[in-house]
Amino acid sequence: MHSSHFSPHQDTFHQPLTVQTHYNRLVDKISQAGEPSSQVIQRAVMTKQKRLNGSLKQIEINTIAPGGCGVSAYYYFIISIFGHRYIENELWNSVHILTAKCFFCRQIPMGFLDENEALCVQMVVAIVYFRYGYIPQNYTERSWEARLMMERSLAVKCPDISTHLAGTKKVQQELGRPGVLERFFPGEPDVVDQIRATFAGLYTLDMKVTRLSMALAKPDQFVLKPQRGGGRAAYVWMDKIRPVHNYILERGTLLKLSTCICELCTFGAYVRYTHRQTCIFFHIVLRTKSDELSDGGVAAGVTVQDNPLFV
Template identity: 40%
Template sequence: MAQGILAEVMADTALVKELADVAKDEALLKGVLMRIQETPNSSELVTYAPFTLFPTPVPRAVFFQAMEVQIHYNTLVDRISRDHDFLRDALASTVEVDQFTARLFSIHQQILAEGGSQAVVLGLNRSDYMLDQQDDRSSSLKQIEINTFAASFGGLSSRMPDVHRHVLKVAGRLDESRRILDNDPAAGLARAVAKAWELYGSERAVVMFLVEDVQRNIFDQRYVEAELWKRNIPTVRKRFDDVCQTGTLGPDRKLFVGGREVAVVYFRNGYMPQNYTSEQCWDARLMMERSLAAKCPDISTHLAGTKKVQQVLARPGVLERFFPDQPEVVKQIRATFAGLYTLDMGPEGDETVALALAAPDRFVLKPQREGGGNNIYGPEICQVLGAVKGSERTAYILMDKIHPAPAQNFLLRRDGPLTATSCLSELGVFGAYVRRGGETLLNECVGHLLRTKSSEHSDGGVAAGVAVLDNPLLV
């Protein structure tokens, strides 16, 4: 196993350096790439995306549990997005105090009032988990969150298995190298995008990636684009400013940007308040939502991925609303839930505040934000809850802190030290679905992502500069 390798090589500085050099070169050869921090928009200067020297052991049973439940999570997200009464009630307290969620919800309400928009619904999501260590012998799968918007690293994680296989071979561990599973989320995500494009019905129309102004992680997206070009499906990359300046919506609700008809809008930008730098950006979002183009995600699916919805789903009886005749599905999904608690005004919310203040180290305080680095831990929970006034607390939810078992590994970063580190890992599972009207035409689990970080860090992903890419070594 990987830990066995570490035990043998940690004392051999020369061997560790050799394996690290091999690993970095292999990552570059396989295209595990990011633009460097100093020139985030220039592809002339790139480096390897940060990753672990060795794959991390993951129990086989919990890995396949996560993979198998993904199609049910796809169905759940899609059904939530269609249950407008549920979304309204679930988010009622949040939209009163969280301006960003309120703004999204107002677009949702406007689209509903106009009778909806596109006939084709495309969902690309990623459900993230940690393994909660119950004792020395067992661990359970607990969901951190589900990302319905810009779920990243499907491209780079498609290249990671070959990197770690090669490292293990060089280390003389051929048997372990064979236990790293094939993984190609990029192809699976592109397959769903291609299906939505085909259903739109125009070979001239494009798939538009709506992207950030700063694009350091561009290669992750390029792999999905490359899969689409293999199918002769044209793609373009546009920013909010491009849509603001050149976007038009015809009387037939066809969307044109830069003179090109758009069949699919794949949002890789727009999930944080700071992405909307002007009122024109909000106008552009509304225009795209009103169009016939398939949106990934559309506004209701965006809202379905909020932390508040995650907390409401954990309440008794709520999952049964979406799977009324499928108790086994409810059981599978509920088994992955961590403890989630409301901060709504009233006795239940008051009790949650008391719990958090009494034992802040037991919990994570989560705002309605995506992108990593937003969660609040430990004594800071007391500071935040002590500072919020009245209903302002409903902008957050409280979740049990998950306690995964640490493992030793080396984190390879550009110009970073080569030292063994105590690490924690997070498993992500990619899902893809396509629906036209009331008929689901595609619903798949399309791959996985393992991210690992030093155990000294509480929060943060790869793009945030904290976690690194990894592979599960099933044990």
């Protein structure tokens, strides 16, 4: 799954909504559902800690109730444990896919690749979904070895290493350089112009005289951004996004017009196999916070969920 984030610079959101179809987006569509009456029994039998016989085969599972099915591949989470019970339940209820949560540097290094390059960690792993491992500080030497093993495997990686790196500020900075976008959209100058119009200026910290003079002359017009959200290192230098005016309704406070920072997140999916790809857009989230607050999200009570008005 993939998201693109846009913030308005004293303007509306017409640019990101125009170019979103050009961004790669990833989603898993779940369409098949099992029999509700058999869900609890099937899950109890198939879940490892409740399984009476580890060698149960598909046909034996199917005898429990009509519509039941077994799977031989895990949807494997590389995650912090909390907050994903809904996804786990939805995968099981929809298509009877087992999920397993694991710590990045523990269970995965115990796995191996079989002769067909399938990733095996107790069972064959079909999909690896990362909720951890996005910054270098998350990795030990064993973690790097485990990541290499996963990348070499046939398991679907969400994200794979190329998509992972595309989300870093350094790569985004390189995409803003003249001639780079044209490599990915040859013969499509209108698409290149639309995408480039959504970019904020990103600069390296190489301290060239011209850039240093620019920063010293107008320090309030720039910010330092880490490579990944939540990171605290490897900064790049970015144009500061100017706030817009909006109303924020918070508990215990009066409604007032404030200068706010908004972030429009577009969620979707992008599945790639060799040179074929599928891109699907499916959801948006708009978050707003006062420009007086420097950090924090919805869970911390700093940012509020907002509603865009499409015109």
